[in-house]
Each structure stands twice: as structure tokens, then as C-alpha cells.
Amino acid sequence: MKKSKNTVRSSEKTLRILEAIHELEGGGVTEIADHLGMSKATAHHHLSTLEDNEYIIKDGSTYRSGLRLLEMGEQSRRQTGVFDIAKGEIDSLANNTGELANLMIEEHGRGVYVYIAAGEEAVHLDTKVGTRQYLHTSALGKSILAHMPKERFEEVIDRHGLPTKTPNTVTDKDTLEGELEEIRNRGVAFDGEERAEGIRCVAAPITDNAGKLIGAVSVSGPSTRMKGDRFREEIPEMVQDTATVIGINVSYS
Incomplete structure (x- = not known):
């Protein structure tokens, strides 16, 4: 798949993590990091950003998609x-x-x-x-x-x-x-x-x-x-x- 030459790598990582949560139907930091082949520290930083902005929720040690995505999808x-x-x-x-x-x-x-x-x-x-x-x-x-x-x-x-x-x-x-x-x-x-x-x-x-x-x-x-x-x-x-x-x-x- 061809990609734009002007993509922002940090944004791509965030989106990949969001997609991983969807594919895994929720997961912990280690599971998500392993799924994407990235470090736990990197995964944690992006997960924290997504959680702070209400795109995902944290249930114990498991991250799941937030209902804010439902609102956006319906629109x-x-x-x-x-x-x-x-x-x-x-x-x-x-x-x-x-x-x-x-x-x-x-x-x-x-x-x-x-x-x-x-x-x-x-x-x-x-x-x-x-x-x-x-x-x-x-x-x-x-x-x-x-x-x-x-x-x-x-x-x-x-x-x-x-x-x-x-x-x-x-x-x-x-x-x-x-x-x-x-x-x-x-x-x-x-x-x-x-x-x-x-x-x-x-x-x-x-x-x-x-x-x-x-x-x-x-x-x-x-x-x-x-x-x-x-x-x-x-x-x-x-x-x-x-x-x-x-x-x-x-x-x-």
C-alpha cells in the first residue's frame, strides 16, 4: 500500500495502537506492544495519550476502545x-x-x-x-x-x-x-x-x-x-x- 511522504511517525504509532486495541478486543500494555512489535514504554506513552483524550478507557490493566469513537463513527x-x-x-x-x-x-x-x-x-x-x-x-x-x-x-x-x-x-x-x-x-x-x-x-x-x-x-x-x-x-x-x-x-x- 502506497503511503504519503508527509506522514508523522508518532501519529502513525498512535493509530496503530488504536487499531491493535480494536483487533485484540482490548489488551494490556505488554500484549499490545508485542502485537505491534514495539517497546512497552513506547506503547504506554501512546496509550496514556489516547486515554487522556478519552479515545480509550482503562479497565484494570486492560485498555479498551472508548465510546467517543462511537460518536465519531455515527457522525x-x-x-x-x-x-x-x-x-x-x-x-x-x-x-x-x-x-x-x-x-x-x-x-x-x-x-x-x-x-x-x-x-x-x-x-x-x-x-x-x-x-x-x-x-x-x-x-x-x-x-x-x-x-x-x-x-x-x-x-x-x-x-x-x-x-x-x-x-x-x-x-x-x-x-x-x-x-x-x-x-x-x-x-x-x-x-x-x-x-x-x-x-x-x-x-x-x-x-x-x-x-x-x-x-x-x-x-x-x-x-x-x-x-x-x-x-x-x-x-x-x-x-x-x-x-x-x-x-x-x-x-x-
């Missing part, structure tokens, strides 16, 4: 310009399919789950609001990649590559580009257990009236239910309808 979500408009439509999609309905936008070359709604039969997955994933590994991400300008697509692939998540993940650029062309032609993307084994997904891009890409919406469910006409016709139609309604509402908001 970021609302500033996307699509969350408030799309929420009700995503809820309806989840209710009508009984599965998980998802809203994703692209940021820094990865897909970010902005909202997730669960229908009555929805399975529990490792994705949650704020989870970031490589775009080529899911129907959501591929529907976004398929409708990016060519230059932006190249930037994303150069930055993140095509890492493997499951044996089904597409990791060859030529193969991916062929699949993206098919997605543009049919209007929906399919995920054949490429990010999580046993899970399939159908997604469609959200665009405004000017054709500007906003994000993507999808339905995810177990492969035992996501098959046949339901997977290839019924759910794709509902997903496309939802994406269209959201795009129209965004255009006239």
Missing part, C-alpha cells in the same frame, strides 16, 4: 449521505427475504458495511457495521468495482491486490475483469462463497440519476437457501428494485 456514517435514505429500504429488503440485507460504500479502496439488517431467518456472520473488506471478495464489492471508472479500479487493485479469503476467491485480474463485465451486462453480482464458505450473496450497485456510483446493496444467506430461481431470479429482482429506489431517493433528497 461519519450519517455524513455518507446515503444511510438515512437507505435504512428503511434495507430493513424492508431484510424483512421480505428473511435474510441479511447489507449496505456498503467504498472508502480507501475497500468496502465498508454502513448498515446491516437481519430478517427472521438470517444467519449470524462475522460482518458488522464498520467492517471493511476487500472489494473483489463479495458480490457487494464486485458490484462496486464493476461500476467504478477504469482509473479508480486500477488504483484499488494496485493498492490492495487480490488476496485470497476462501478457495473460491477470484485472485486473477483478467478473470475478475471478465466477471465485472458480466456484472455490468446483467446489473447484479453474485458471490459464490468467495468471502465466507457456505454463504452466497446477491448485490446491485446504487447509482444516482447522473450515473454516479454511491454504493451497493445486497442480500446474503446460506448456500442451502440461496440457490435455484430464488438465488438467480427472485432475490436479484428485489435487490435491484431496492438499489433503484435508494438511488432515486438520493438523487432528489
Whole structure:
């Protein structure tokens, strides 16, 4: 991943520590320092700074993320310009399919789950609001990649590559580009257990009236239910309808 030449190393260390706390779901000074390969003294200085500024809390000897981050994250979500408009439509999609309905936008070359709604039969997955994933590994991400300008697509692939998540993940650029062309032609993307084994997904891009890409919406469910006409016709139609309604509402908001 390319980085700016003007980064501040001390700030980078602080951010790495904040990310480590998230990845470890909390940890002590030694655990965090070992995780990042830095000295305990350095880790402690940055942890103290984060605590003093209320970004983390200290529970005994364990540091955890503070709720100030929740406030900032919620503001970021609302500033996307699509969350408030799309929420009700995503809820309806989840209710009508009984599965998980998802809203994703692209940021820094990865897909970010902005909202997730669960229908009555929805399975529990490792994705949650704020989870970031490589775009080529899911129907959501591929529907976004398929409708990016060519230059932006190249930037994303150069930055993140095509890492493997499951044996089904597409990791060859030529193969991916062929699949993206098919997605543009049919209007929906399919995920054949490429990010999580046993899970399939159908997604469609959200665009405004000017054709500007906003994000993507999808339905995810177990492969035992996501098959046949339901997977290839019924759910794709509902997903496309939802994406269209959201795009129209965004255009006239």
C-alpha cells in the first residue's frame, strides 16, 4: 500500500495502537506492544495519550476502545449521505427475504458495511457495521468495482491486490475483469462463497440519476437457501428494485 511522504511517525504509532486495541478486543500494555512489535514504554506513552483524550478507557490493566469513537463513527456514517435514505429500504429488503440485507460504500479502496439488517431467518456472520473488506471478495464489492471508472479500479487493485479469503476467491485480474463485465451486462453480482464458505450473496450497485456510483446493496444467506430461481431470479429482482429506489431517493433528497 502506497503511503504519503508527509506522514508523522508518532501519529502513525498512535493509530496503530488504536487499531491493535480494536483487533485484540482490548489488551494490556505488554500484549499490545508485542502485537505491534514495539517497546512497552513506547506503547504506554501512546496509550496514556489516547486515554487522556478519552479515545480509550482503562479497565484494570486492560485498555479498551472508548465510546467517543462511537460518536465519531455515527457522525461519519450519517455524513455518507446515503444511510438515512437507505435504512428503511434495507430493513424492508431484510424483512421480505428473511435474510441479511447489507449496505456498503467504498472508502480507501475497500468496502465498508454502513448498515446491516437481519430478517427472521438470517444467519449470524462475522460482518458488522464498520467492517471493511476487500472489494473483489463479495458480490457487494464486485458490484462496486464493476461500476467504478477504469482509473479508480486500477488504483484499488494496485493498492490492495487480490488476496485470497476462501478457495473460491477470484485472485486473477483478467478473470475478475471478465466477471465485472458480466456484472455490468446483467446489473447484479453474485458471490459464490468467495468471502465466507457456505454463504452466497446477491448485490446491485446504487447509482444516482447522473450515473454516479454511491454504493451497493445486497442480500446474503446460506448456500442451502440461496440457490435455484430464488438465488438467480427472485432475490436479484428485489435487490435491484431496492438499489433503484435508494438511488432515486438520493438523487432528489
